[in-house]
Amino acid sequence: xxxxxIENIIKTYGKNTVLDGVSAKFEKGHSYGLLGRNGAGxxxxxxxxxxxxxxxxxxxxxxxEKLDNNDRLLSRLFCMNDxxxxxxxxxxxxxxxxxxxxxxxxxLEYAEKLAEAFGxxxxxxxxxxxxxxxxxxxxxxxxxxxxxxxxxDEPVLGIDVNQRELFYKTLARKMSEGxxxxxxxxHIIEEMQNLIEKTLILRDGKIILNDETENILSRYAAxxxxxxxxxxxxxNRKIICTESMGNFKKAVFEIADKEKLYDIPAELxxxxxxxxxVFYYLTGGSPEETA
Numbered sequence: 001x002x003x004x005x006i007e008n009i010i011k012t013y014g015k016n017t018v019l020d021g022v023s024a025k026f027e028k029g030h031s032y033g034l035l036g037r038n039g040a041g042x043x044x045x046x047x048x049x050x051x052x053x054x055x056x057x058x059x060x061x062x063x064x065e066k067l068d069n070n071d072r073l074l075s076r077l078f079c080m081n082d083x084x085x086x087x088x089x090x091x092x093x094x095x096x097x098x099x100x101x102x103x104x105x106x107x108l109e110y111a112e113k114l115a116e117a118f119g120x121x122x123x124x125x126x127x128x129x130x131x132x133x134x135x136x137x138x139x140x141x142x143x144x145x146x147x148x149x150x151x152x153d154e155p156v157l158g159i160d161v162n163q164r165e166l167f168y169k170t171l172a173r174k175m176s177e178g179x180x181x182x183x184x185x186x187h188i189i190e191e192m193q194n195l196i197e198k199t200l201i202l203r204d205g206k207i208i209l210n211d212e213t214e215n216i217l218s219r220y221a222a223x224x225x226x227x228x229x230x231x232x233x234x235x236n237r238k239i240i241c242t243e244s245m246g247n248f249k250k251a252v253f254e255i256a257d258k259e260k261l262y263d264i265p266a267e268l269x270x271x272x273x274x275x276x277x278v279f280y281y282l283t284g285g286s287p288e289e290t291a
Contacts, residue, residue: 002028002063004049004077004149004181010057011044011205018044020205022058028148029178031195033213033275034185036202037283042185043081045202046151050079062149075103078145080138081153088127092120092137096144105146114140114170118163131158139167143174153185164191171195189276199275203283213275220278224250225268233268240273240281252277 004026011019018041026032036042047053049060051067051074060067067073086095092115100106115122118136129137135157142150155171156164172195175182186192199216201209209216220240223230227249230242240252252273264270 002148002181004067005061006045006049006058007060008058009045009048009055009060011041011048011053012056017205019048019055022202022205022207024200024207024210026149026181026183028181031175031182031197032184033189033192033196033199034183034202035189035199035279035283036185040202040283041205042202043153046079046081046153046183046185050074050077050151052079076148077151078103078142078147078149079151079153080142080155081151082135082157084126084134086126089125091123091125092129093122095126095137096122096141099141099145103145103147107144107146111140111144114143117166117170132160132163135159136163136167143170147180149181149183151183151185155184155186156188156191168192168195189279190274193275196275201279201282209282216278217273217275219255220252220273221255221264222250222252222271222273223264223268224248224271229265229267233265241277252281 007023009019009022010017022041022045034042034045044053048055049067051069062073062076065073086098096108096111100108112122115137118140120133120136120140124133126134126137135155136159139152139155142152142155156167159167168191171182174180175195184192184196193213196213199209199211199213200207223233225248227244227247230249230251234251234253237256238254240254242249242251244250
């Protein structure tokens with residue numbers, strides 16, 4: 001099994017520590033969500049893996065070999081983000097043709113088909129592209145690269161809802177092939193939840209959660225109903241957050257070991273909790289809210 005391993009990655013800017021001993025493993029054929037608030041270090045970590053930023057400590061290996069200054073190994077990685085590696089006066093079709101030879105499995109025909117599906121004008125120059133299409137052409141390059149490890153940093157930035165749906169369907173098909181590892185950094189967690197097998201959450205330069213997404217979601221539940229009944233049920237439980245409207249209340253809580261959802265009283269309604277709500281709480285959201 002091919003795997004990309006980062007161990008004890010440290011990155012500082014002066015006295016500011018951006019990454020503080022970050023370790024993780026990414027396996028080919030799986031998808032990961034790299035989540036965190038603005039400034040948590042997500043993009044910095046990706047740029048360090050891609051050798052675009054220097055680090056102050058730690059190691060990065062791909063299949064047991066050090067990644068540093070190894071062009072052969074780096075050609076197995078692709079990263080799309082908001083930076084542009086090409087001059088703004090280049091046409092999109094030129095960028096595609098230049099990029100294709102850099103990746104052994106790049107599929108130019110597939111890239112052209114995706115461009116047509118997304119309505120991307122291949123004859124436009126990069127500086128003429130809207131924010132959405134600037135993201136789209138980079139996403140197309142990433143998906144067409146067929147690299148072993150594909151990093152997508154905010155892959156739906158500026159893309160309208162119809163194009164996002166097309167992107168999610170296209171990404172799901174690529175993931176189902178099992179030929180690449182996808183690491184997705186996004187703030188639109190709710191839309192991406194079903195595409196992410198494993199979730200890593202960064203906070204204050206450290207990974208505070210690294211687990212199967214399904215396992216994370218199974219740890220939490222929500223109950224709603226009359227406020228006094230909700231308070232009674234959650235009295236000795238770890239509450240993530242609450243929302244109140246009049247006498248109606250909803251509380252999200254951590255499920256105790258061996259506790260089953262059918263243990264919840266009939267007077268209360270039970271609901272599952274999405275990843276965005278869990279993320280919000282774990283990264284500094286208020287445990288109590290009033291709607």
